[in-house]
Every structure is written in structure tokens, then in C-alpha cells.
Amino acid sequence: MTEWVKITIDGKSYSAPRGRYLLEVCEELGIYVPNFCYYYKLPPQAACRMCLVRIENIRKLQTACTVRVQDGMVVTTNSDEIIGARQGMVDFILANHPLDCPMCDKGGECELQYMSLTYGNLFGRYMETKEHRDEYQLSPFIWLDPQRCILCYRCIRVCDEWVGDHALGVLGRGAHSEIIGNKRDGTLECENCGNCVEVCPVGALTSANFRFRARPWDIEDTITTCTYCADGCQLKLSVRDGKVVRAWAKDMTGINMEFLCLKGRYGNEFVNSPDRVHAPLIRRQGRLEQASWDEAIGLVASRLKEITATHGAESIACLGSPRLTNEVLYVLNKFARDVIGTPWISHIAEHDWRPLFNMLTAPLATQNDIRSGKKTLLLIGGNPPEYNPLTAYSLRYAVRENGSRLIIVNARPLLRLPEESEFFHIRPGSEPALLLALLDESQLNLVAEITNLSVERLGALRRALEESEDLVVLIGPEVSGAALEAAGALGARWATERRRVRLLPLMRFNNSLGALDMGLTGDLPAPEDIGAHIKALYLVGVDPIRTYGDRWREALARAEFVVVHELFTTETAEYAHVVLPAMSFAEIDGTFTNNAGQVQRVRRALESGGERRPDWVILRLVAKGMGVEMDVRGSAMAMLKDLAERVPGYEGITYEQIDAEGAVxxxxxxxxxxSWNDLLDRLNAQVAALDRNRDMLTEPPALGTGLFERGTLIEHVPLMAQAFGWDGSRSRDDR
Amino acid sequence: MFSQQAEREIDRLLARYPRKRSAIIPVLFIAQKERGYLSDDVLEYVAKRMGLTYLDVVTVVSFYTMFYRRPIGKYNIQLCNNVSCMLCGSEKIQEHIERKLGITFGQTTPDGRFTLTEVQCLGSCGTAPVMQVNFDYYENLTPENVDQILDSLP
Structure with a gap:
């Protein structure tokens, strides 16, 4: 229970929760106390000393960011003495800082600029020569201009606490101190998430993609949802002259608070790529040639009709990407089932998550569920820092802020998760056995043999769950089939009146769950079926050759007719008869559903150039060409209304509700x-088939395996291509 | 990397704290005693030995003037130039030593006998100006007694 205390600030009395930092209390009360180094939910640093206040009965001025409120505290935040002290602090901060704001990339959105104007002296009193240091590149993504640094330590704390990378430090001391990276030459070797740049109050840390490309007053920001992993971070896309120039985090209100990962922050400029398909393409004499929309749609519609007439509708397979919006996937599903009439409607899935949802006995855990209150967090498989970076951030947050207990069950030790976590090192592939141990206590001996954990350790794991009052189980893609059903059943097994249980599947793509919800199955035709009983493929934003390898190359070559909606001419598009230019997530409205089942908005940030159209518009046109008027309304907003009437679980979701709540x-x-007996039978069968002799893995997975993975979108981001040598300028080993 | 005795001493220190990183300063002193100064390789080794990163160690080392990143002379003259010493004439002492030995802050005489180091407050403002030669304090300095002190070192 929060205990409230009475305090007096500037002559008025207030009540505040005991133990909160005075600065935070003032902020919540709307009393502004200037500060630089303070940052929400980071350990206090008291480095900048801008937040000095007078507290009665304490001799010297105190930093409001480090003082915790106590009963009867009498505080003054504004007086001649304090104004003088702040002026002194600004003088010190400016001692080495250049006064050339128009030259600096931060000009216009700089906290120091604002502080100097508001609280500084008109004439600086510091007369010594400024120590000049040249700017340099810390990494392909991040630049440092050391002389602009005011040593607030925000970047270092963010890297330590939010990211867990511990990649930044301060070299030297006093006025000569300097921020440095973790390599011997002072540069950075880290995941390059750029959160340090995000929190830098001045122009010291800047992003390679954004620096000197735009001023804050000539960009427009749109809040949207990230198009990479299933965590679903909210981000602001800044657009200037019809080009995305940067992405940064939303101000504390999104599910990610202010966190973004490498891809979320630096991976959006594929939108600007000159390689984008800009007009419909039709294959003539083996080559893709530009065509009009009418011609392309006419061709697609007539070929689909012909193939239906000769081979039946079941010979056409529709595949959608789990990156598409719910609205597009909803229309695609209708298109496949109602217009074409084929049962082959699937999304490209990296993992079949359906068993979990078919056996779901506990609600899904949101990021907020992980971060709020003291929890027991059980992570089975997965590698959140690489594949679900926001989840990793929330796990670190939970351990640090709430003292939550993090238990990691994995075949390999994971990096960048808190030191305080408990690690259960299991044999690779033995995750199903571990789940058996959680459901059936009588099988611990068998499970011990398979997982290479002792019976005592398994007992300790079960005890940890028994001791928990609030349990979140995070399930990685190593868990499949019956084991995934077992994971779904953990709620029924472990939830009691005293113990809440929630589950979080660590899915891969931004709309993996939305694709399932919209009715796309995970059942793809086998590549051998293409050309046999599957004659035509309708591909929306998918590249099966890239996802599933060369077997699909031959398969596509055998198909009678292949249509793709694409942003780029992918390897699969090379086999297409018609390529239709689609719009990217930055150019359309819609919604994504993240791995916690939260629906968030995708907002149009810029006009799409060329003749591109949203996928759902294209589908409607093709349907019309086939003589079917689709029962789909004319805007993304109206489509959400339709979808919310028909898709289970989405009832009543509206833009207004999402705008008000952020995520619904x-x-x-x-x-x-x-039916426990059936479930345990299936699970036992899966466990019995496990390989009990696989060697244990002791090395952690390499840094950057997931985040730096190359994909169709990422490789069209110039900075990424350059940094990782995909443009041929550098071999991958050099980085 | 170090002598058996030094390694044993490090083990003993690491066992003494609930978190190993707390032992960093004494461990670095042992390393410095062994090698005379702290090279990159020594820092890397210490980091590995303590379960820390190179960055953790180098940032600590860079903060303290008593850790040396390069070889130093037989006698390390550490002259305070903080407020009290400066007001009492440390700048004059600095000039005198620089002229006498032909080196400035951060340099070592060619014969390897003296290194001159600028340090922060030595905590003896009442007897300013102050310098510390290796581990011994010399107080109330004047150009004359500095000559005497330096000349009488063995």
C-alpha cells in the first residue's frame, strides 16, 4: 500500500506517496523543476545539478532528483538563491560546450538550448579557453561529438539499464571526462539500438541516418506501429519532403515507453528506396515489363477465372505475409474464400503457434503485465534480446524496478538479460520434456534424464512456480506441437485464486497473431504440390524462396500463373507473371495485432509515390475484374468496423478506443x-521421440544474430546495407 | 599472467566481497605492482579475471591519477594544483620543477628517474602547496626545499 505524506511546495500543501523522488512528485503536480540528467525510470545520477531546490532545515540546496519525499517536508523550488544557483550550473555546463547552435544537429529540439535561454546568464562568466575535441563515428549508426557532451550519463544508464549492453562508459574525470564505447579504440561494438541517441539531451550523440538531414521544424511526425517483430513498439516516423528521415520512440505512452531496437529505429528507410516497384509489371517474352493497372488487373482476373474453370478453385493458393495489416489480411481471407473459393489461404509462418491458441487457458501477457508489480517470469526457450527486444527490455525492467524473479530455461545461456536471473540449462530440443515436468510431477525422473537437469533442480523449478503469486510464462519457438498445447494449458494447471497466470508467445512478425486471427491458416501447400494440383499462386507480400529456400524456386517455375503484390522485385517476383506495386506500412492506415493480442494503429505517414495502391484496394479490383463486387467498405477505418463485427475477440474495437488507450x-x-489424459498422451509421445543424446551447448548465441538478420525490407535500408556489407562495400566479417 | 603470489592475493580479494567487482581497485594495485603500469593487455586480463568488461576496468583506471597507463620513472612527483595549493604558489613550484628536470606534466626524464604528474587535491590544504613523491608527502613547498627534497632522493 502506498503511504501518503504531507509536503509543502512553494507555500502550498500537497500529499505525495512516501519515498518518491521529489523531482517526480513536482513533475506530477505540474511544478516544473529544470533538469538534464534525470530520466524517467533510470537510477538518479545528480550530475547536472539543475534541479537544485531549497528544503527547510537542510543547510545546502538539494538535488530534487535524489531526495525522497518525507512527511512535513517544506520545499522551495523558485527563489533568487535558486535562480542564481541554476545560472551557475548552466555556466558550468557551458564551460566546454560550443555556442554554435545553428551549426548543431540538435538545434531546435535541444534541452540545453532551452535551459540556457530560460535559466542561463545572458553573459557567461567562464572565461577559460574551451577544450575542443573533434566529432567521430562510434559505430556505423552512431556519432559522438564529445565537446557537446554535458556528461549527464543518460546514455550510459540507458545502455546499462534498458538495453543491458553495458557498451558505454566515461573515461577520465572532471572537465576532461569523455563518453567512450566498449572497444579498445573507444568505438562501439553493440546492438546499435540507438536508445543512447534518443535520450541525449544535446547534440553529442547523433544518428548517422538523420544527422544534418532535417531540422525539427521541417519534419512531420506520425505515430505508428513498428513493422518488424511481434512485440509491436510504437514509433514516431519523421517525414521530410516525402521521405522517412528517422524513427524514434513515442513519448513514454506507447507499450514500449521510449525503447526501440536497431531495426525499429534504423530499419524504416526501405520506404524511400528507389528500388521500390512503382508501377504494375507484366511478364512478356520472359521479361517483366511495365503495364497499366487496367491491363494488369484484367490479366490477373482472366487468368484466375480460366484456371478456376479448368482445374477448379482449389488449384489456386493464396499466401499472405504476417507483416500485412489486419485489414489487408481480412480482405485477403475473404478474397480467397469467397471470390476464388479456395481453402488454400495461409500466411507464411516461421512457426505453427496454433496449438497454443487452441489450448489457451490463460490470458496473454502484455508488456505492461511483465513490467508492473512483482512477478515470477518464466522464459522457456526463445531469445528475446535478439528476436523480441522489447520483451527483453521489459524483463530487465521487471527485475530492476520490481525485484521480479526471472527464471530462464534455455539450451544456451542468453546475453543481455539480468545477472540476477536463475538459469536452468537444458539439453537442446528438450523443451517439451520440461513442459511435461511442469504438468506432471510424477515424471521428473524421465524429464531429468532428457533435459540433463537433476530431479532436485526440476523440483526447485516447480517450487518457484508454487511460490509465485503472479506468473508470466514466455514461450519461445523451440516449443512446438503438443508441448505448445501443454504451454497453453499451464494456466489451467497453475492458476489458483491466489495465483494469476499469463502467457506470452514470442512470435516473430509484427502481425503473426493478426494473421491467425484473420483466418489465415498456417497450412501451406508443399512445394511438390505446385504444378501438380496447385496451378496458380496469389502471393501478397511474401517471398517463399527467401523464407523456405530453393525448393520453392522450382515449384514457382512449375506454376501456371503467379501473381505477387510487392514492394520490391524479390526473388519470388522474378518468377511472377504479374507484379502489382503495393504500399508499405508507412503509406497506409490499418492495425497490427502484437504477440499479446493487442491491436495498435498503423498510420499513414507519407504519400506513396508512383502508381502504388494499398493491397486491399488491389484485391478488390481483381475481384471486380472477376465479376465479384467484394463486400468490403471503402476505407481502412470502415474495414476495422467490419472486422470488429465479424472476427472473434475484436468485438467493438474502434480507432477512438485505440487512440484513447494506445493499445487494445x-x-x-x-x-x-x-482433457488432461489426452493432452498428456500427446505430450508423452512427443517427449518419447526426443533425442536424449544431443550435446549440451555452452556458448551463448552470437550477438546480433536476430537483430542484424538480413531481410527484404532491411536490405533496402542504405545504412543497414552499408553497415553490414550487403551492398558489397564490405564483407560481413569486417564488422 | 602475474606471479603466483599475486594471483593468490587476487583470489583472496575476489572472495572477500559479495560482488566481485567491488575488488577492482585493490586488484588493479596488485596488477600495477606486478607490471609497473597498466597496459591494455593487463586491463583485458583483469577484466576477464573479474568477470567484467574492458570498458568497466578502463573507465575506473582513467579516473584515478595513481593508476599509470604508461611506464613511469623511479620517482613519481605528484603535484597538486587545486585551489588551495594554487593560491599558495603551486604554479611557481610547477615551473621550478619543470625547469629543473626539463619535463612537463605527464612526462618522464630520459634517465627514467622522475615522472611529473598533475594530481587533484591531496587532502592537505593546511600545508599547501603539497606534493607526493611515490607514497610520501612533502608539504609547505618552496622552490628551495623542492631542490633539497629531489636532490636527496636515493
């Missing part, structure tokens, strides 16, 4: 009665 969690039907 869908309702998922829970399985009431688990």
Missing part, C-alpha cells in the same frame, strides 16, 4: 475443460 487487447476464448 483482444479477448481470447479460453479453454474451460482440459
Amino acid at each position: 487487447q483482444t479477448h481470447r476464448a479460453l479453454v474451460k475443460e482440459v
Whole structure:
């Protein structure tokens, strides 16, 4: 229970929760106390000393960011004495700082600029020569201009606490101190998430993609949802002259607070790529040639009709990408089932998550569920720092801020998760056995043999769950089939009146769950079926050759007719008969559903150039060409209304609700009665088939395996291509 | 990397704290005693030995004037130039030593006998100006007694 205390600030009395930092209390009360080094939910540093206040009965001025409020505290935040002290602090901060704001990339959105104007002296009193140091590149993504640094330590704390990379430090001391990276020459070797740049109050840390490309007053920001992993961070896309120039985090209100990863921050400029498909392409004499929309749509519609007439509708397979919006996937599903009439409607899935949702007995855990209150967090498989960076951030946050207990079950030790976590090192592939241990206590001996954990350790793991009052289980893609059903059933097994259980599947793509919800199955035709009983492929934003390898190359070559909606001429597009230019996530409105089942908005940030159209518009045109008027309304907003009437769990979701709440969690039907015998039979069968002799893995997975993975979108971001040598300028080993 | 005795001493220090990183300063002193100064390789080794990163170690080392990143002379003259010493004439002492030995802050005489180091407050403002030669304090300095002190060192 929060205990409230009475305090007096500037002559008025207030009540405040005991133990909160005075600065935060003032901020919540709307009393502005200037500060630089303070940052929400970072340990206090008291480096800048801008937040000096007078507290009665304490002799010297105190830093409001480090003082915790106590009953009867009498505080003055504004007086001649304090104004003088602040002026002195600004003088010190400016001692080495250049006064050339128009030259600096931060000009116009700089906290120091604002502080100097508001609280500084008209004439600086510091007369010594300024120490000049040249700017340099810390990494392909991040630049440092040391003389602009005011040593607030925000970047270092963010790297330590939010990111867990510990990649920045301060070299030297006093006025000669300097921020440095973790390599011997002072540069950076880290995941390059750029959160240090995000929090830098001045122009010391800047991003290679944005620096000197735009001023804050000539960009427009749009808040949207990231198009990479399933965590679903909110980000602001800054657009200047029809080009995305940067992405940064939303101000504390998104599910990611202010966190973004490498891809979320630096991976959006594929939108600007000159390689984008800008007009419809039709294959003539083996080559893709530009065509009009009418011609392209006419061709697609007539060929689909012909193939339906000769081979039946079931010979056409529609595949959608889990990166598309719910609205597009919803229309695609209708298009496949109602217009074409084929049961082959699937999304490209890296993992079949359906068993989990078919056996779901506990609600899905949101990031906020992980971060709020003291929890027991059980991570089975997965590698959140690489594949679900926001989840990793939330796990670190939970341990640091709430003292939550983090238990990691994995075949390999994971990097960048808190030191305080408990690690259960299991044999690779033995995750199903571990789940068996969680459901059935009588099988611990068998499980011990398979997982290479002792019976005592398994007992300790079960005890940890028994001791928990609030349990979140995070499930990685190593868990599949019956084990995934077992994971879904953990709610029924472990939830009690005293213990809440929630589950979080660590899915891969920004709309993996949305694709399932919209009715796209995970059942793809086998490549051998293409050319046999599957004659035509309708591909929306998918590249099966890239995802599943060369077997699909031959398969596509055998197909009678291939249509793709694409942003780029992918390897698959090379086999297409018609390529239709689609719009990217930055150019359309819509929604994504993240791995916690939260629906968030995708907002149009810029006009799409060329003749591109949103995928759902293209689908409607093709349907019309086939003589079917699709029952789909004419805007993304109206489509959400349709979808919310028909898709289970999405009932009543509107833009207004999402705008008000930021993210709206869908309702998922829970399985009431688990038939345990059947489930355990299936699980036992899966466990019995496991390889008990696989060697243990002791090395952690290499840094950057997931985040730096090359993909169709990422490789069209110039900075990424350059940094990782995909443009041929550098071999991958050099980095 | 170090002598057996030094390694044993490091083990003993690491066992003494609930968190190993707390032992960093004494461990670095042992390393410095062994090698005379702290090279990159020594820092890398210490980091590995303590379960820390190179960055953790180098940032600590850079903060303290008593850790040396380069070889130093037989006698390390550490002259305070903070406020009290400066007001009492440390700048004059600095000039005198620089002229006498032909070196400035951060340099070592060619014969390897003296290094001159600028340090922060030595905590003896009442007897300013102050210098510390290796581990011994010399107080109330004047150009004359500095000559005497330096000349009488063995």
C-alpha cells in the first residue's frame, strides 16, 4: 500500500506517496523543476545539478532528483538563491560546450538550448579557453561529438539499464571526462539500438541516418506501429519532403515507453528506396515489363477465372505475409474464400503457434503485465534480446524496478538479460520434456534424464512456480506441437485464486497473431504440390524462396500463373507473371495485432509515390475484374468496423478506443475443460521421440544474430546495407 | 599472467566481497605492482579475471591519477594544483620543477628517474602547496626545499 505524506511546495500543501523522488512528485503536480540528467525510470545520477531546490532545515540546496519525499517536508523550488544557483550550473555546463547552435544537429529540439535561454546568464562568466575535441563515428549508426557532451550519463544508464549492453562508459574525470564505447579504440561494438541517441539531451550523440538531414521544424511526425517483430513498439516516423528521415520512440505512452531496437529505429528507410516497384509489371517474352493497372488487373482476373474453370478453385493458393495489416489480411481471407473459393489461404509462418491458441487457458501477457508489480517470469526457450527486444527490455525492467524473479530455461545461456536471473540449462530440443515436468510431477525422473537437469533442480523449478503469486510464462519457438498445447494449458494447471497466470508467445512478425486471427491458416501447400494440383499462386507480400529456400524456386517455375503484390522485385517476383506495386506500412492506415493480442494503429505517414495502391484496394479490383463486387467498405477505418463485427475477440474495437488507450487487447476464448489424459498422451509421445543424446551447448548465441538478420525490407535500408556489407562495400566479417 | 603470489592475493580479494567487482581497485594495485603500469593487455586480463568488461576496468583506471597507463620513472612527483595549493604558489613550484628536470606534466626524464604528474587535491590544504613523491608527502613547498627534497632522493 502506498503511504501518503504531507509536503509543502512553494507555500502550498500537497500529499505525495512516501519515498518518491521529489523531482517526480513536482513533475506530477505540474511544478516544473529544470533538469538534464534525470530520466524517467533510470537510477538518479545528480550530475547536472539543475534541479537544485531549497528544503527547510537542510543547510545546502538539494538535488530534487535524489531526495525522497518525507512527511512535513517544506520545499522551495523558485527563489533568487535558486535562480542564481541554476545560472551557475548552466555556466558550468557551458564551460566546454560550443555556442554554435545553428551549426548543431540538435538545434531546435535541444534541452540545453532551452535551459540556457530560460535559466542561463545572458553573459557567461567562464572565461577559460574551451577544450575542443573533434566529432567521430562510434559505430556505423552512431556519432559522438564529445565537446557537446554535458556528461549527464543518460546514455550510459540507458545502455546499462534498458538495453543491458553495458557498451558505454566515461573515461577520465572532471572537465576532461569523455563518453567512450566498449572497444579498445573507444568505438562501439553493440546492438546499435540507438536508445543512447534518443535520450541525449544535446547534440553529442547523433544518428548517422538523420544527422544534418532535417531540422525539427521541417519534419512531420506520425505515430505508428513498428513493422518488424511481434512485440509491436510504437514509433514516431519523421517525414521530410516525402521521405522517412528517422524513427524514434513515442513519448513514454506507447507499450514500449521510449525503447526501440536497431531495426525499429534504423530499419524504416526501405520506404524511400528507389528500388521500390512503382508501377504494375507484366511478364512478356520472359521479361517483366511495365503495364497499366487496367491491363494488369484484367490479366490477373482472366487468368484466375480460366484456371478456376479448368482445374477448379482449389488449384489456386493464396499466401499472405504476417507483416500485412489486419485489414489487408481480412480482405485477403475473404478474397480467397469467397471470390476464388479456395481453402488454400495461409500466411507464411516461421512457426505453427496454433496449438497454443487452441489450448489457451490463460490470458496473454502484455508488456505492461511483465513490467508492473512483482512477478515470477518464466522464459522457456526463445531469445528475446535478439528476436523480441522489447520483451527483453521489459524483463530487465521487471527485475530492476520490481525485484521480479526471472527464471530462464534455455539450451544456451542468453546475453543481455539480468545477472540476477536463475538459469536452468537444458539439453537442446528438450523443451517439451520440461513442459511435461511442469504438468506432471510424477515424471521428473524421465524429464531429468532428457533435459540433463537433476530431479532436485526440476523440483526447485516447480517450487518457484508454487511460490509465485503472479506468473508470466514466455514461450519461445523451440516449443512446438503438443508441448505448445501443454504451454497453453499451464494456466489451467497453475492458476489458483491466489495465483494469476499469463502467457506470452514470442512470435516473430509484427502481425503473426493478426494473421491467425484473420483466418489465415498456417497450412501451406508443399512445394511438390505446385504444378501438380496447385496451378496458380496469389502471393501478397511474401517471398517463399527467401523464407523456405530453393525448393520453392522450382515449384514457382512449375506454376501456371503467379501473381505477387510487392514492394520490391524479390526473388519470388522474378518468377511472377504479374507484379502489382503495393504500399508499405508507412503509406497506409490499418492495425497490427502484437504477440499479446493487442491491436495498435498503423498510420499513414507519407504519400506513396508512383502508381502504388494499398493491397486491399488491389484485391478488390481483381475481384471486380472477376465479376465479384467484394463486400468490403471503402476505407481502412470502415474495414476495422467490419472486422470488429465479424472476427472473434475484436468485438467493438474502434480507432477512438485505440487512440484513447494506445493499445487494445483482444479477448481470447479460453479453454474451460482440459482433457488432461489426452493432452498428456500427446505430450508423452512427443517427449518419447526426443533425442536424449544431443550435446549440451555452452556458448551463448552470437550477438546480433536476430537483430542484424538480413531481410527484404532491411536490405533496402542504405545504412543497414552499408553497415553490414550487403551492398558489397564490405564483407560481413569486417564488422 | 602475474606471479603466483599475486594471483593468490587476487583470489583472496575476489572472495572477500559479495560482488566481485567491488575488488577492482585493490586488484588493479596488485596488477600495477606486478607490471609497473597498466597496459591494455593487463586491463583485458583483469577484466576477464573479474568477470567484467574492458570498458568497466578502463573507465575506473582513467579516473584515478595513481593508476599509470604508461611506464613511469623511479620517482613519481605528484603535484597538486587545486585551489588551495594554487593560491599558495603551486604554479611557481610547477615551473621550478619543470625547469629543473626539463619535463612537463605527464612526462618522464630520459634517465627514467622522475615522472611529473598533475594530481587533484591531496587532502592537505593546511600545508599547501603539497606534493607526493611515490607514497610520501612533502608539504609547505618552496622552490628551495623542492631542490633539497629531489636532490636527496636515493
